[in-house]
Each structure stands twice: as C-alpha cells, then as structure tokens.
Amino acid sequence: MDVPESVLGLLRWIVAAQAKAADDWARDLGLSIGQALTLGWLVDNPGAIQRDVAQMSRTTAASASSLLQGLERRGLVDRRSEKGDDRSKRVFATPAAVELSSGCEPAMAAVEQAILAPLSQEERESLRRLLSKVATQLPVPTRP
Secondary structure, three states: OOOOOOHHHHHHHHHHHHHHHHHHHHHHOOOOHHHHHHHHHHHHOOOEEHHHHHHHHOOOHHHHHHHHHHHHHOOOEEEEEEOOEEEEEEEEEOHHHHHHHOOHHHHHHHHHHHHOOOOOHHHHHHHHHHHHHHHOOOOOOOOO
16 A cells, blocks of 8 residues: 555544554453443543443443443443432442553554654654644544
C-alpha cells in the first residue's frame, strides 16, 4: 500500500497503527479493546453507573450491561446496589482490573516512541505544536 499523500490520510494511518497496538495489547490480556477501555475508564471513574459506561463507550445500555456482565464474570468489575435499590448499581474496577489496566499507559507510551522514532526531539516538538494548533480549533472529543 502506498503512503497517503494528504495530511489527514497520514494522520489516519498513524492512528490506525496506534489503535492496532492497543488492540494487540488488550488481546494479549484476553480482553477486547472495548473491555480494556471500559476497565481503564472505571479505574479513573469508580462508582459509575451503567448508563455512564454506555455513554462513555457510545453504545446502548444493553450492550454496556452485556460488557459489564462479562467483566464481572471474570472478576474484573464489581457491581454494588445503592442503599437497597437493586435497580441502581454502581460499578467498580476490582484490584485485578486495576493491575491489568496499569500496563496500558506504559504500553501506549512505548507505541508512541516507536511511531515517532524517525523524528528528532525538535521535530517531535514541532509536530506537537502544529497538531495542537489544529486541535484547538476542533470541538472537544466526547470519548476518551
């Protein structure tokens, strides 16, 4: 495949490489990328409700419920009722999930280093400044 000529085509190519690395990392842990992203989000947002998980993952409540059930069966999330109300459950990442997700940041930092390896430190900073300039003109993403 030929290298794209457009700037956005190049960015898509780079993001695809990053996404594949993230998917490979999750798969090595026996997780889907959706499960891994959800666990990471729950580590940062303990006590979220299922609706929050659905919103974060841009999916339906039923899909979020299914995803959480699978994670719960694996001992990676704990759902707790609120003060006797079984209809409203808070979701917490278990210590096992915290341990699993702790490897994500170092793994993604290594991917970033590998992707940017052809650039000098000065070139990396120039690229960061240019992309920041573009990003400030865009709406804030609604998904992590």
